[in-house]
Amino acid sequence: MTEVLVQPLRKRRAEPPEVRREQLITATITCIARNGMSATTMAEVTKEAGLSQGIVNLHFESKEKLLIATLRTIADEYNSGQQKILTSSVHTAVADKIQALLDFDFSPRVTRKDKLAVWFAFWGEAKSRPTYQHICSASDIATDAAIRSLFQQAIDEGGYRGISAELLAQGYTALIDGLWLDLLIAPRRFTRKRAKQIATLYLANALPQHIEPPGD
Amino acid sequence: MTEVLVQPLRKRRAEPPEVRREQLITATITCIARNGMSATTMAEVTKEAGLSQGIVNLHFESKEKLLIATLRTIADEYNSGQQKILTSSVHTAVADKIQALLDFDFSPRVTRKDKLAVWFAFWGEAKSRPTYQHICSASDIATDAAIRSLFQQAIDEGGYRGISAELLAQGYTALIDGLWLDLLIAPRRFTRKRAKQIATLYLANALPQHIEPPGD
Amino acid sequence: MTEVLVQPLRKRRAEPPEVRREQLITATITCIARNGMSATTMAEVTKEAGLSQGIVNLHFESKEKLLIATLRTIADEYNSGQQKILTSSVHTAVADKIQALLDFDFSPRVTRKDKLAVWFAFWGEAKSRPTYQHICSASDIATDAAIRSLFQQAIDEGGYRGISAELLAQGYTALIDGLWLDLLIAPRRFTRKRAKQIATLYLANALPQHIEPPGD
Amino acid sequence: MTEVLVQPLRKRRAEPPEVRREQLITATITCIARNGMSATTMAEVTKEAGLSQGIVNLHFESKEKLLIATLRTIADEYNSGQQKILTSSVHTAVADKIQALLDFDFSPRVTRKDKLAVWFAFWGEAKSRPTYQHICSASDIATDAAIRSLFQQAIDEGGYRGISAELLAQGYTALIDGLWLDLLIAPRRFTRKRAKQIATLYLANALPQHIEPPGD
DNA sequence: AATGAATGAGCTTTCATTCAT
DNA sequence: TATGAATGAAAGCTCATTCAT
Numbered sequence: 058m059t060e061v062l063v064q065p066l067r068k069r070r071a072e073p074p075e076v077r078r079e080q081l082i083t084a085t086i087t088c089i090a091r092n093g094m095s096a097t098t099m100a101e102v103t104k105e106a107g108l109s110q111g112i113v114n115l116h117f118e119s120k121e122k123l124l125i126a127t128l129r130t131i132a133d134e135y136n137s138g139q140q141k142i143l144t145s146s147v148h149t150a151v152a153d154k155i156q157a158l159l160d161f162d163f164s165p166r167v168t169r170k171d172k173l174a175v176w177f178a179f180w181g182e183a184k185s186r187p188t189y190q191h192i193c194s195a196s197d198i199a200t201d202a203a204i205r206s207l208f209q210q211a212i213d214e215g216g217y218r219g220i221s222a223e224l225l226a227q228g229y230t231a232l233i234d235g236l237w238l239d240l241l242i243a244p245r246r247f248t249r250k251r252a253k254q255i256a257t258l259y260l261a262n263a264l265p266q267h268i269e270p271p272g273d
Numbered sequence: 274m275t276e277v278l279v280q281p282l283r284k285r286r287a288e289p290p291e292v293r294r295e296q297l298i299t300a301t302i303t304c305i306a307r308n309g310m311s312a313t314t315m316a317e318v319t320k321e322a323g324l325s326q327g328i329v330n331l332h333f334e335s336k337e338k339l340l341i342a343t344l345r346t347i348a349d350e351y352n353s354g355q356q357k358i359l360t361s362s363v364h365t366a367v368a369d370k371i372q373a374l375l376d377f378d379f380s381p382r383v384t385r386k387d388k389l390a391v392w393f394a395f396w397g398e399a400k401s402r403p404t405y406q407h408i409c410s411a412s413d414i415a416t417d418a419a420i421r422s423l424f425q426q427a428i429d430e431g432g433y434r435g436i437s438a439e440l441l442a443q444g445y446t447a448l449i450d451g452l453w454l455d456l457l458i459a460p461r462r463f464t465r466k467r468a469k470q471i472a473t474l475y476l477a478n479a480l481p482q483h484i485e486p487p488g489d
Numbered sequence: 490m491t492e493v494l495v496q497p498l499r500k501r502r503a504e505p506p507e508v509r510r511e512q513l514i515t516a517t518i519t520c521i522a523r524n525g526m527s528a529t530t531m532a533e534v535t536k537e538a539g540l541s542q543g544i545v546n547l548h549f550e551s552k553e554k555l556l557i558a559t560l561r562t563i564a565d566e567y568n569s570g571q572q573k574i575l576t577s578s579v580h581t582a583v584a585d586k587i588q589a590l591l592d593f594d595f596s597p598r599v600t601r602k603d604k605l606a607v608w609f610a611f612w613g614e615a616k617s618r619p620t621y622q623h624i625c626s627a628s629d630i631a632t633d634a635a636i637r638s639l640f641q642q643a644i645d646e647g648g649y650r651g652i653s654a655e656l657l658a659q660g661y662t663a664l665i666d667g668l669w670l671d672l673l674i675a676p677r678r679f680t681r682k683r684a685k686q687i688a689t690l691y692l693a694n695a696l697p698q699h700i701e702p703p704g705d
Numbered sequence: 706m707t708e709v710l711v712q713p714l715r716k717r718r719a720e721p722p723e724v725r726r727e728q729l730i731t732a733t734i735t736c737i738a739r740n741g742m743s744a745t746t747m748a749e750v751t752k753e754a755g756l757s758q759g760i761v762n763l764h765f766e767s768k769e770k771l772l773i774a775t776l777r778t779i780a781d782e783y784n785s786g787q788q789k790i791l792t793s794s795v796h797t798a799v800a801d802k803i804q805a806l807l808d809f810d811f812s813p814r815v816t817r818k819d820k821l822a823v824w825f826a827f828w829g830e831a832k833s834r835p836t837y838q839h840i841c842s843a844s845d846i847a848t849d850a851a852i853r854s855l856f857q858q859a860i861d862e863g864g865y866r867g868i869s870a871e872l873l874a875q876g877y878t879a880l881i882d883g884l885w886l887d888l889l890i891a892p893r894r895f896t897r898k899r900a901k902q903i904a905t906l907y908l909a910n911a912l913p914q915h916i917e918p919p920g921d
Numbered sequence: 922a923a924t925g926a927a928t929g930a931g932c933t934t935t936c937a938t939t940c941a942t
Numbered sequence: 943t944a945t946g947a948a949t950g951a952a953a954g955c956t957c958a959t960t961c962a963t
Contacts, residue, residue: 092401544927
């Protein structure tokens with residue numbers, strides 16, 4: 058009798074580590090957005106990525122490190138997007154830059170539900186996780202510094218009195234975060250357009266020569 | 274049949290259910306603030322409360338229901354505090370009420386680290402937990418309605434032009450949430466006083482006859 | 490997120506799922522026989538199988554499903570054993586088949602203490618567990634149909650008067666179950682041989698041309 | 706201020722221990738029949754009895770002892786019912802006694818679903834619980850002895866040849882148990898009437914002068 | 922590099938039992 | 943006697959992590 062042993066075929070395609078890491082981070086974002094932080098398991102993430110269970114520990118050592126990498130990715134993405142605007146040679150005028158900043162903060166890319174959900178998922182854990190807090194904080198500081206300097210330029214240009222660039226920047230950042238929260242929590246009552254109107258109004262009040270009040 | 278082989282021997286003291294429920298909710302707030310949502314276990318909570326493991330299921334049926342009761346408690350506390358101000362007979366003038374609202378939103382009671390941490394912990398999970406989202410949303414709607422009506426009175430009184438009470442209210446709420454986030458994430462760079470200044474400035478810009486710009 | 494602080498270190502050996510399932514079902518039978526249904530825990534079963542706690546949920550999803558698989562295994566084993574006799578080409582004569590059936594029903598393999606204990610354990614729970622009842626019932630129906638048809642052939646051949654194959658089959662099945670119970674409950678007073686004598690006598694009375702009364 | 710302390714009224718009616726014990730045993734039978742052995746909890750039983758949680762330990766010391774008392778109650782009830790027939794002065798003829806025995810074994814009182822369910826629940830656990838096994842066994846021995854003596858009288862009276870009272874009695878007992886099982890497991894396919902026919906036929910075959918074959 | 926069966930600590934939940942009232 | 947809030951051991955189940963393949 059001839060024994061024909063059929064080996065179970067396993068697909069094994071070696072990909073550069075960076076591709077795998079990205080794939081897993083993307084899957085993590087999807088899972089956190091869909092199921093929340095506490096229901097995001099390694100099994101879910103790897104299934105979402107179409108990969109095997111063990112792969113996370115191969116590329117990230119632990120779940121914790123995958124989460125940190127995910128947060129860092131999101132934060133970096135936001136900060137670099139913002140930095141690009143501020144250093145852009147397209148928008149040279151201060152007013153243009155501020156407007157571009159507003160556009161960016163309410164662009165579909167930044168206000169995508171899953172991205173916002175991930176931000177708040179991490180903020181929710183930040184109090185008790187020094188590493189998360191540190192990353193969030195670093196991102197905040199970078200954002201704040203960049204914006205403050207831009208606003209300072211506007212204040213100098215416009216000769217606005219009694220306005221502190223620092224206060225304005227902190228207020229703007231807080232307002233953005235709060236509006237994102239509303240977009241996430243109450244998508245029915247709250248639209249991106251409405252959120253942008255509110256933020257625009259905030260800046261128009263403070264820097265009337267640079268930003269016009271929202272249309273309708 | 275569950276085999277219970279050893280007779281437990283310990284202290285005992287019956288308390289009215291309401292006392293126990295409160296005790297457990299308080300412990301839950303402490304644990305979420307200290308350890309985060311995902312590290313908040315029944316063992317932690319009951320240990321914090323100085324009670325036995327089984328007590329949560331006795332008084333709340335499940336962990337999920339304890340968490341929901343906790344969220345509801347926090348939300349109710351905030352909303353009723355706010356309501357008290359708006360219907361208060363102490364502050365009769367609109368301007369006084371707005372000022373009282375500001376005071377309330379940045380009072381130590383409301384901005385206690387643990388309370389804020391709990392808010393954000395739940396917001397972080399809200400996207401994927403309909404019940405959390407519903408409670409948060411209901412609280413938001415109540416807050417929004419109350420504030421909008423107050424701002425409308427101010428607008429009518431002051432004869433302010435081109436201001437929408439709805440936009441102002443939504444902006445105020447968002448700003449408050451964002452400032453709370455900063456108080457939570459970056460307590461070093463951010464103080465309660467500074468947060469209040471920013472919020473005051475926001476309202477002073479819109480309702481100059483009712484609210485004065487912050488002092489320093 | 491579940492906090493797993495300690496790295497587990499142990500032996501490992503992957504087996505095809507079928508092997509593991511069989512292994513676990515065997516261990517379940519042993520445990521139910523030894524400790525009874527209500528003292529059969531996952532820890533006991535996995536320890537008996539020499540495997541880890543988590544393995545049952547990996548291969549059966551839940552304890553309930555393991556128990557159902559166990560019942561089904563036992564039932565299938567009995568039914569297929571019986572079927573083999575009835576369709577066997579070795580015993581062609583009806584009388585031979587009936588005798589083979591008797592031999593089978595009191596064979597060491599079928600009347601093994603642990604198998605009987607498992608039958609009765611499930612019967613004891615069947616009233617309140619629709620799934621158990623369904624499996625037991627389906628097995629019963631199959632058994633009954635097979636035996637009835639065999640007895641009908643005997644009745645036709647022997648020209649026995651006033652005997653209903655249906656009644657005879659139901660009686661035989663009931664008698665077998667009752668004798669098994671006695672073998673289980675009172676092994677001291679009751680032997681396999683004695684049980685078989687009683688069953689043989691029952692059939693010899695009804696089908697004298699096919700079955701001879703027991704020896705002594 | 707006058708403090709009026711309303712004491713919560715608690716109904717406390719001291720009943721003779723025997724009444725309480727009976728109440729609890731009845732509730733236990735109901736629960737086992739409804740939910741099965743492994744889902745029968747003290748909470749269920751006491752709720753069914755309309756009493757407080759702690760009462761079982763007051764009257765029975767432990768759950769185990771309540772279960773044993775329940776089994777003993779059921780067994781005693783059966784045995785004493787049977788004894789009453791055998792020693793009855795109403796049925797003096799042996800044939801009458803045997804008929805009365807058959808009537809009793811398939812009376813609604815004995816074949817009540819809940820009673821049968823309890824029997825099988827205990828039989829299911831008997832293998833691993835010496836106490837259960839002992840009670841079941843003792844009941845069996847009593848039954849067997851009583852029946853054997855009755856059958857012996859019939860054999861002597863009828864001058865039946867080649868029949869052992871012992872074998873007949875053991876067979877009868879086993880058949881009864883098996884028929885009860887069918888009544889429990891397959892109430893759709895199996896009726897009390899049908900079961901009684903089968904048992905009657907069994908005895909009619911062995912003791913034709915005493916028992917007539919079943920009607921239809 | 923990649924897989925996924927296997928592990929076992931830790932989770933939520935259940936429930937027999939205790940005991941202050 | 944009787945109550946029922948409280949206890950805590952043990953249950954079933956989850957899931958991050960390991961490692962033979």
